[in-house]
Amino acid sequence: MTPSAIGAPALAHGHSGTSDGSALAQAHTHESADTDSGTGSLHHTLGTGANQSAAGDHGHATLPDSDEKAALAGTNGTPSGTNKYVTDSDPRLGGGGGGGPEMVDVTVAIGESTATTAPAPGHVGWLALGVLPVGADVGIANVVVNVDGSVTLTTLAASTAGSAFKVCLFNPGS
Numbered sequence: 001m002t003p004s005a006i007g008a009p010a011l012a013h014g015h016s017g018t019s020d021g022s023a024l025a026q027a028h029t030h031e032s033a034d035t036d037s038g039t040g041s042l043h044h045t046l047g048t049g050a051n052q053s054a055a056g057d058h059g060h061a062t063l064p065d066s067d068e069k070a071a072l073a074g075t076n077g078t079p080s081g082t083n084k085y086v087t088d089s090d091p092r093l094g095g096g097g098g099g100g101p102e103m104v105d106v107t108v109a110i111g112e113s114t115a116t117t118a119p120a121p122g123h124v125g126w127l128a129l130g131v132l133p134v135g136a137d138v139g140i141a142n143v144v145v146n147v148d149g150s151v152t153l154t155t156l157a158a159s160t161a162g163s164a165f166k167v168c169l170f171n172p173g174s
Helices: 066-071
Strands: 102-108 114-116 127-133 140-145 151-155 163-170
Touching: 102 114, 102 151, 127 140, 140 163, 151 163
Parallel strands: none
Antiparallel strands: 102 163, 114 151, 127 163, 140 151
């Protein structure tokens, strides 16, 4: 197909740059390709030479390594701007990471039958799995994790000597 067949004007040019007109600029032809001849060359091959483009087996420090690529799957659902990646060291998982249960100390004072720990935002939504008496003189009636993350323990009777308990909490969301 000729340029005139598609409505384009034919440009007069030569290939030798002598008697048949001026030669096209090197940028418009491959006749005298400057491949890999310098850093400003218009054409480069892949390779490790000083004037070549990067080798096919080169690395990029900003790309994820194999461990980072494995983590890209996320922990639940498809990661996105609204479903962020989670790591085991995330404090929301409990215990400083890992999602395991935590033990909380609860002490019922002498003459009392109920004790509540300080609010613990990190325990909001957690469940009490069990109670371990540690020097208790009364039985346990109930234990609950409150909406503020504090733990309330109620005994069957008023403590006569002060009663200490360890309550095992678990985050069902981890």
